[in-house]
Amino acid sequence: MKWKRFCCVILLVCLTLPAAPVMAATGATGVTGSVALVAYEVSASRVGHFTATISWKTNGDATSQVLYDTVSHNSTADYTYYTRERKALVEKRKVTLNKLSPSTTYYYRVRSAAGGAEFVSDEYTFTTLPFPRGWTGWLATLFPEYALPFYLPWLWWQATSQLVS
Numbered sequence: 001m002k003w004k005r006f007c008c009v010i011l012l013v014c015l016t017l018p019a020a021p022v023m024a025a026t027g028a029t030g031v032t033g034s035v036a037l038v039a040y041e042v043s044a045s046r047v048g049h050f051t052a053t054i055s056w057k058t059n060g061d062a063t064s065q066v067l068y069d070t071v072s073h074n075s076t077a078d079y080t081y082y083t084r085e086r087k088a089l090v091e092k093r094k095v096t097l098n099k100l101s102p103s104t105t106y107y108y109r110v111r112s113a114a115g116g117a118e119f120v121s122d123e124y125t126f127t128t129l130p131f132p133r134g135w136t137g138w139l140a141t142l143f144p145e146y147a148l149p150f151y152l153p154w155l156w157w158q159a160t161s162q163l164v165s
Contacts, residue, residue, distance in 0.1 A: 008075060018051060025032060034038075035059065035060070035110060036117065036119075037058060037059065037060060037062055037113070037114055037117040037118065037119040038058065038059045039042070039056045039057065039058050039110055039112055039119050039121050040057055040058075040059075040120060041055075041056055041057045042054070042055075042056040042110055042121050042124055043056070043124075044124065044126035045054055047097075047126050047127070047128060047129065048128065049100075049102045049128060049129045049130075049131070050098065050099060050100050050101075050102065050128070051096060051097060051098050051100060052096070052097045052100060052106070052126055052128065053094055053095070053096045053097075054066050054094070054095050054097065054108060054110060055092070055093065055094040055095075056092075056110045056112075056121070057091055057092050057093075058091055058093075058112045058114075058119065059091075060091065061089035061090060061091055061112060061114060062089060062090070062091075062112035062113055062114035062119070063085050063086055063087055063088070063089065063111075063112055063113045063114065064083075064085070064086040064088075064090070064093040064095055064110075064111075065082060065084070065085040065086070065095075065110070065111040065112075066082065066083045066095045066097065066108055066109070066110055066111070067079040067081070067082045067085055067105050067108075067109045067110075067111060067120075067149055068081045068082070068107065068108035069081055069106070069107055069108075070101075070104055070105065070107070071107065072094060072107045073123070074125060076111070076120055079109070081097075083095050083097070085111075085113075089114060093112075095110075095155060099154065100128050101128065101130070102128050102129060102130055102131045103127070103128060103130045103131060104127065104128050105125055105126070105127045106123050106125065106126055106127070107119060107123050107124070108123070108124055108125070108126070109121050109122070109123055109124070117124070117128065
């Protein structure tokens, strides 16, 4: 009877001991291989008339690139637009897409690579905001990098018309 209790206590102690760290510290795990690179929490934010920010995380340090287009694709080779691959190895990343067209649905995939492993996500979408109103909005759509100067005359007119009335 005493031996049964004693054996149960020994068994419980053995089961609760942290054996894995000891084995890993001595290098005696016998486990080899690598974990596949995976991206998650892929999202589009700060979507405006002409820009959008794509962010995602990976389960390890990796490069960053976004492939995007105005039509859906099954193959990554078919995407018309892509960002320059950022070689900095990070787990969290944000990539801003510029010179987009207003009122347009974009299809995108994120791509990360590290140590010969590559991950390309499923396809996601976002839609840019509609055209700004008035002639300044129309001109800004033609020249998005100069959008602010096109709005300055409108802002001046708005400010001076408030002073007159």
